[in-house]
Amino acid sequence: MNLLSVKKQRWKITGIGVALLLLMVFLSGCDQGKTVSRSDFLLDTFVSITLYGESDERLLDKPFERITALxxxxxxxxxxxxxxxxxxxxxxxxxxxxxxxxxxxxxxxxxxxxxxxxxxxxxxxxxxxxxxxxxxxxxxxxxxxxxxxxxxxxxxxxxxxxxxxxxxxTETGMAVNLGAIAKGYIADEVMAVIKEEGVEHAIVNLGGNVLVMGGKADNSDFGVGVEDPRNPGNGYLGVLSLKDGSVVTSGDYQRYFTDAAGKRYHHILDPFTGYPADSGLIQVTVVTEASVDADSLSTTLFLLGLDEGLKKVEALSDVEAIFITNENKIVVTSGLKDAFVFDEENYGDTYTMTVR
Structure with a gap:
């Protein structure tokens, strides 16, 4: 089945006035047999879990209890x-x-x-x-x-x-913040609960932190859409195909404010400058086995910028990434050459893509 022909499921979180989902899982329009799914607003975002090849909705109870507890x-x-x-x-x-x-x-x-x-x-x-x-x-x-x-x-x-x-x-006034890693950790913990229940095919989607296991019930890959950072919530630059692993995106359009002069400040802060990162990137998507790794790395690579980010990925095993620069260049690491399908028909006039 052509990945670009799959049916898109798009969700928007209207309660906070902006779509927070960076990545959405594309569910096949063909018959996938038995599935159970549940969604809720948790972790300050929209979360959903879908189990393929299963019909007992009670299998979702423990995973959602784990999310609530964490x-x-x-x-x-x-x-x-x-x-x-x-x-x-x-x-x-x-x-x-x-x-x-x-x-x-x-x-x-x-x-x-x-x-x-x-x-x-x-x-x-x-x-x-x-x-x-x-x-x-x-x-x-x-x-x-x-x-x-x-x-x-x-x-x-x-x-x-x-x-x-x-x-x-060790110093007064210090504080821990887990915003760049918590959802990844929680996704891994929830998938561990799902595995303990004997489920073999599943999607955990925590507001765009996507973790998949086992492919679909027919053994085909899941397709995960990579959002257009220039028009978030309204289009996907392409689709990542994978059976197992996590996909997490960090972008400058998720949370931000604008000052009276019209300057925009996004939420990814550089600890060395104290200001929102100015690395030349507007989005980074990371693919790894564990969601906690993808979550932390997406922030790290965004802060590092393209050249240093590519060096970082090359130095790590089982890590791939898609970088998008403020000049509308898409740079895909070599391990995703066949897994990422760029929608050139709709976005080829706006973006250029290279594989490194």
């Missing part, structure tokens, strides 16, 4: 939450946290180290200062405030103690 522990800063307590006790004392919180912060610290600080799990002060969510009109923070928050962003000042499962930020 949503409470990994994405909240309320008083008494793990992340809230870590922030409140920064510079004061270590905080013993749940197993999931400890594991994801441990992974985040490793990514921070491996990226040379481009991915920084302690970027919380900058994220809080900029406060970039839904599109709106407001002014950027003062340079002095940015410098203060940047000084509080330093992953080398986080101390983990496996003996008591504690996390300690």
């Amino acid at each position: 949503n409470s522990s990994l994405t909240a800063f309320e008083t008494g939450s793990d992340l809230g307590l870590i922030k409140e006790n920064a510079g004061i004392k270590p905080v013993t946290v749940s197993e999931d919180t400890y594991r994801i912060i441990e992974k985040s610290l490793a990514y921070s180290q491996n990226s040379g600080g481009y991915f920084d799990v302690t970027i919380g002060p900058l994220v809080d200062l900029w406060g970039i969510h839904s599109p709106e009109t407001k002014e950027a923070p003062a340079p002095e405030a940015i410098n203060v928050a940047k000084a509080k962003t330093d992953y080398t000042k986080i101390v983990l103690n496996p003996a008591d499962q504690s996390v300690y930020l």
Whole structure:
């Protein structure tokens, strides 16, 4: 079946005024036999799970319970939450946290180290200062405030103690932020639950963080659409074909605000400058086995820019990427040469594609 002939399922999150889904799974128009599916608004986005070759909807209960539980522990800063307590006790004392919180912060610290600080799990002060969510009109923070928050962003000042499962930020005013990794971690955890239930074919879609397993019930590949960053929510530049793995995108159009002069500020912050990244990229899509890797790497590669991003991908095994520059150039790593089909008929006049 031609991947470009598959039926598109498009969802929009109207509650926050902007479509947040970067990637959507293309479901075949042909008969796939038995399937069960469920969707909900969780993790501040639209999430869905589809199981192929299954007819028992109760198989979806535990995966959604896992999402709900992780949503409470990994994405909240309320008083008494793990992340809230870590922030409140920064510079004061270590905080013993749940197993999931400890594991994801441990992974985040490793990514921070491996990226040379481009991915920084302690970027919380900058994220809080900029406060970039839904599109709106407001002014950027003062340079002095940015410098203060940047000084509080330093992953080398986080101390983990496996003996008591504690996390300690060594300076007051520091804060952990898991926004660039939480959905990837949760997707992997949810797929683990699905596998434990004996399911062999599934899609987990957490607001565009897509994780697939086993292909469709007829053994054909899933097709994952890569969105047009110049017109988000209204078109797909092409389709990625895969049976197993994760696809995650980071782009400058997801969350942003505009100042009175018309300058736009997106939400992907550079921990070295304290400002939204100006790397020459407008979107990066990463394909890996684990969603937690794809999630963290999509941010890292966006910050690194095209040339350094390509070097990073080349240095890693089982990682592929699609870079889109602000000059409308699509650069696809060689491992996706056959897996990514560019819609040249509709986008060839706007974008040019090369394989590296």
